[in-house]
Amino acid sequence: MNAIEIRDLEFRYLGSKKPSITVPYFSVSEGESVLITGKSGSGKSTLLQCINGIIPHIMNGTRRGETYIFGEPVSKARLPNISRTVGTLLQDPERQVMNYRVEEEIVFAPENFNLDKDTILQRMEDAIQGVAIESLRGRETTKLSGGELQRVALASVMSMDPRILILDEPTSSIDPEGTREIFKFLKNEKGKRTIIIVEHKVERVLPFVDRIVVVDNGRIVLDGPTDRLIEEAHNLIDLGVEIPSHILIANKLGIRASGIDEVRRIARERGMIPHERARSNGGPVAFRAEVSVSYNKNFRLAAELACRAGTIHAVMGRNGAGKSTLLKGIIGFIDKDQAAFSVSMDVEDKKLRNPEMRVAGRYLGFLPQSFDLMLINNTVEKELNYSKKVRKLNGVDELIENLKGIFSLSDYAKSDPLTLSQGQRRRVAMAAMLASGAKIILMDEPTSGQDYMHKQNLGREMAQLKGLGYTFIIVTHDSRFVYEFADWVTVLDFGKVVLQGTPESVFSKSEYYGVVPPSEFVLRYENEQLAS
Amino acid sequence: MNSLLVELISWLIFFFGVGAPLYLIFAAIGIRGFKEITSYEPYNTLLYRINPIVKIALSITVMIVAAITIWWIGAFLTIAILASYLDLKNGKRKLVIGMLFVVSTVVGTSWGYAPFVTSSILSIAFPGYHPVVIWAWPSYFSIMGYQPQLTLQAVEYGLQISFRTSSIMMSALLLVMTNTPSQILRTLHKISIPDSVIFSLMVGMKSIPMVFTYLDESIKIQMMRGLGSRHSRFLKPFYMLIGGIHAIVPTIIHLLRGAKDIAISADTRGFRATKKRSYVEDIRFTRTDYYAVIIIVAILTTAGVAILLGFGRTIPYVT
Known part of the structure; x- marks a missing residue:
């Protein structure tokens, strides 16, 4: 029996003229692992919501056709009963987790199902061990990192012991270590239950799935084994799918290898290696900052940052390394009664020491991760x-x-x-910030939760603005984005600068500090040569 | 009295009523202060051990007593609840924040009522009303809706209303600061409160501290973009207020987007799957709770005695 079967499905949201998803037929066998990908707004999440019962039970709209879970029609079952079979992990753990302690969060679902105490405790133990979060026992959920929180959310879903597990972009807002742990879990679970994962990081998920499904414009445009990714690589780029660099090379070479080491070996034998990326040296140093922040005895940040005019400067490192604190320290967003902090900076021939935000704002612009909070005016024109x-x-x-x-x-x-789309809102926020007249632009995780197409657009916009004299400081976990667009990288660890240099020089040593080099770098360079 | 002096004092009183609450909220308490008194922090003192049902009962009792008795009984309750904040984690700081919050509420609410309340209302509120004039406003203050004179009874009327709300707020905050959302969920489920109500409360408890975080971030970004940059630092609380007003819409939209995810998160994890819910940690009724119940009964009894002695204030205060 199929775990999931969809027949003649069409769904349109209230007020929408066009269907958000149209699926004549789609099925997933029990125990199969399927990757669903496609650009933002393509209909992936709508498809998932048709499977886990959010549509039609929570979302309103016009629907025809049916989804069957182990033969049972979703529209006729109560949503809480569907959740006995289908577990769903959402994209943003901060929005999913609702309890105060880790254990309370994990037992939330079994308690809802009115299971007896012993069963609940057994389920909790199994979930904690399955997701490997023993170290998080007794912790407060409000004090966990994004990666830790996502694993707690995953454990809370696993405590339902679902036969079908749906993961909706589970790594889009978490750090590389959290991402690695999620993928380790996926590897262990493969074959044990039916898994559907929506993810932009195709490169990382590919080894753990049997099948790839690409959604575009509300329709499934590719559905087949993972090998199809190699065959269709160039078409898929046009559909906004992030294709790993080594697969593009394999495609050019006409080989079916998907492992990066094998592709690199063959590519080198045939003399086909990625070209060297051009980096801007920029002009004179446009901005220099010395930041010191001390929250308590356990964490102290002391870092210096110098950026040349017209460059993109990436700040990377593990979660808790001090990246966001550095950014907040520069712009003065740290509460003085929470931490001892000082910042001194040289910008536009001026020396500023602990400037007020409104003074710093003359020279510095800041784009937060939650950029919607910037949009306070009722028209784009007024915002700019x-x-x-x-x-x-x-x-x-x-x-x-x-x-x-x-x-x-x-x-x-x-x-x-x-009222605009996410991509449009991000562009309005960025344009509004640039319109403040500031030339040094700080951005906190600008690529988080964005698909490949939007990331490429962002990179191109920044490259264009570099030419107009803007200097960017971005905090990010996205190695590929940094390799493609940044000119300089600073890696922080435990509040200190541990590596600085061009992406090429930094990525050769950065893995030790939790910064995974992108596949294009691995293909282009022999690590051992750079390390020497 | 010299007319210039009258003008000066009148405007000072006016600006005190408008400015003092704003100053207290934005400069003295600040967004971080609000976050502290609306968030749970783990600790193990008496207040944390009291059963949430008892705390809910206390809040309801305080609400009833403050509504039906004279203002100084509400004031006494407010002070008593505030004093109990010393038992909380970082109790002294929370007491100070709570006091500032009460003062801003009392000043803001009293000043919001006292100058406007008419003698016809006061004569209903105070049987045998003989106005005791405290201050006579310049005649043109009537443009703002002010009565010609400020009376002692009008101030008392304002205090009556303000202490109704302040005592209720302090006791509600006590519940939020000493219990996790899941403890409250368990408690309310046990006393058969409908799931939809419980869920709304849980979402509220999760969202309130986030509201302050988002507002704070939005205001800071506005400051960076130039809000108040051309004016004195002295006016910063005023610009923070403007920034706070501007930040309301994006903050609410951001929260609503999150609230939808919380609803999905709960419903896809079996919320309302069965009529009964099981609990790993049961909430017990201990000796401490019985003592707390005795206090609640004492409050209700005192209110009853106060009403019998003529300190009841129910019908005239139709606000």
């Missing part, structure tokens, strides 16, 4: 003109017009920013 209005800036009209062009916002000038 906000700094001009409150700072009484002169001569920025041309800049604002240019930004509208660069970020393709002219057509939305009268729209409410909060």
